Amino acid sequence: MGSVQSNRTVAQTIDIGEITADVVQKDIKNIHLSVYPPTGRVKIAAPLRMDLDTIRIFAISKLGWIKRQQTKLRNQEREAAREYISRESHYFLGKRYLLKVLEGDGKTSVTIKHDKLILQVKPATDTDQRQIVMQEWYREQLKALVPNYIAKWEKIMDVHVSEFGIKKMKTKWGTCNREAQRIWINLELAKKPLECLEYIVVHEMVHLLERSHNARFIAYMNQFLPEWRNLKEELNRLPVSHIDWAY
Numbered sequence: 001m002g003s004v005q006s007n008r009t010v011a012q013t014i015d016i017g018e019i020t021a022d023v024v025q026k027d028i029k030n031i032h033l034s035v036y037p038p039t040g041r042v043k044i045a046a047p048l049r050m051d052l053d054t055i056r057i058f059a060i061s062k063l064g065w066i067k068r069q070q071t072k073l074r075n076q077e078r079e080a081a082r083e084y085i086s087r088e089s090h091y092f093l094g095k096r097y098l099l100k101v102l103e104g105d106g107k108t109s110v111t112i113k114h115d116k117l118i119l120q121v122k123p124a125t126d127t128d129q130r131q132i133v134m135q136e137w138y139r140e141q142l143k144a145l146v147p148n149y150i151a152k153w154e155k156i157m158d159v160h161v162s163e164f165g166i167k168k169m170k171t172k173w174g175t176c177n178r179e180a181q182r183i184w185i186n187l188e189l190a191k192k193p194l195e196c197l198e199y200i201v202v203h204e205m206v207h208l209l210e211r212s213h214n215a216r217f218i219a220y221m222n223q224f225l226p227e228w229r230n231l232k233e234e235l236n237r238l239p240v241s242h243i244d245w246a247y
Contacts, residue, residue, distance in 0.1 A: 033062055
């Protein structure tokens with residue numbers, strides 16, 4: 001077990017059976033456990049005041065869940081790394097498209113025509129720049145879609161979302177900040193079917209009513225979106241993006 005300390009942060013590792021977990025203690029109120037793709041690396045964020053034995057006991061109590069998450073991550077299908085070249089497969093809202101790259105001096109853009117995604121870029125645009133253009137297009141599509149779902153479910157749930165955002169996330173499809181009434185949606189959801197996107201919006205908005213994934217949370221999900229388990233399974237079955245994961 002090693003330990004590194006910085007200003008108001010302590011980083012160390014603990015062993016839980018055959019699993020090694022990274023522990024970061026910082027100025028937070030609650031303990032958080034995450035299992036990161038692609039290999040299932042375990043990270044624990046804990047309050048500074050919490051002693052290491054308490055953290056280890058907490059981790060041991062979650063050992064079964066950790067192993068299930070690791071198995072799921074290691075078995076999940078992953079897309080091959082994208083090169084953003086013509087005739088490469090890309091997805092939008094669950095549908096497969098063939099990419100067609102056009103180089104010219106016109107405005108950079110992405111458009112859909114029949115079964116093709118047309119990527120218009122300037123000459124000599126490299127792979128990284130093409131990826132950025134595509135990701136920004138995906139972001140704009142989600143920004144246009146998500147408000148409609150929020151408006152629909154605000155009326156049904158009698159809650160209010162003050163703000164939403166789209167960002168790349170490695171381990172979650174969405175997050176909710178109850179205090180700020182803000183939800184975040186994973187950029188990757190632009191590639192998934194619309195019903196999966198709506199499921200995640202509903203999931204995060206239910207957190208405005210219940211913080212934890214407890215029986216009350218599940219009861220709300222059953223009430224508002226009875227098919228949510230099927231949607232969750234569908235989302236987890238779909239391939240996830242290739243990412244050069246760094247720690």
